[in-house]
Amino acid sequence: GWAGTFGSDEYSGFVRELALQEDIDLRLARVLDRPYRQITTSMPLHSERAFVTYSDPAPEDRYDYWRQIAETAPYRHLHLGGVMPPHLIIPILAAAQKRGATTSMDCQDVPELVTACDWKRLLEVVTIFMPNAREALMVTRRATIESALRLLMDWVEVAVIKDSANGAWISHDGEILHVPGIDAGPVIDTTGAGDCFNAGFLYAWVVEKQPLEVCGLFGNICGGLSVTGVGGATNAPTRSQLQSWLDRAESPAKLSPARLTAPLHDPSDKV
Structure with missing residues (x-):
């Protein structure tokens, strides 16, 4: 289910629909008696893209609401x-962990990412951490994906590192x-690819x-x-489309990704 918050505005109604x-499943979602618009648009900029966002003020009890859900709602994963x-x-x-649920968390590529928090402390209550390659290197202050993974093991x-066309580590x-990774055809728009992964x-x-x-x-x-x-989830596959790609791939029994037995500590790496 989605423990989302919607407003009374037309855009919130559109997203909810x-x-x-x-x-x-929106049984854990709520609708405020006021507008709550969160709108982002993507614009081309110097052969790249820029995002511009408008957001109404978030509810002051947002985290209390989520904590109450974490402590009372039935779920297996957060x-x-x-x-x-x-x-x-x-x-x-921690509330999810205490109830026996597993947890996962994505990341964000922002300038203050390295100093945003005590990452080791935060990840103690996370089962699966899912940054992209750049974010993983920033968080761990490492130079390679392998050395970042070795530290994240502690x-x-x-740890799941998304490495664009190179696949996942x-x-x-x-x-x-x-x-x-798979070759699905020409890349049109990477918005939302990490979330779809x-x-x-x-x-x-x-x-x-x-x-x-x-x-x-x-x-x-x-x-x-x-x-x-074009779009975040516009081209995300249905279950049947996913199955057709799975049928083309090697069967799980034959799937043999590259494996590296990695020591928990690399003497060349310094925190």
Whole structure:
């Protein structure tokens, strides 16, 4: 389910209707008696893109609301789509952990990312950390993905680094896996690709209870297909479309991603 907050405005109603059309469970969502618009547009800028966002003030009780849900609602997994103030979000993650639920968290590429929080402390209450390659290097202050994963092994149970067309890197239990990306066609728009990867990975892990390498394949397919058109989730696959790509891939029994047995500490790395 989605513990979202909607406003009384037309845009909130539009987004809520889209969520319902996608069969997203909104029983944990709430509707405010005022506008609550969060609108972002993407504009071309010097062969890149710039994002401009308008947002109404967030409810003052936002984190209290989430914590109450974490403490009372029935769920198996809690996912956070980005970095939030640690002193407000750690109690929510800890509440989920206390109830036996697993947790996951994406990251955000912002200038203050390195100093945003005590990452080791925050990741103690996260089961799966899912940054992209640039974010992982920033958080760990490492120069390579492998060295970043080695450090993250000390901080979090599972680290998943999204490496664009190169696929995904996964660390768990002293081992590093590399699951290659897919060739879904020309890249049109990368907006939302990381979120689509997360959805595929977590669907495989939480719902289908697949091994991590297969979860990486699910994520790569969802993220790879999402970039073939304009928009965040516009080209995210349906379950049947995902299955058609899985049928083309090697069967899970034959899927053999590159594996590196990684020591927990690299003498050349300094925190």
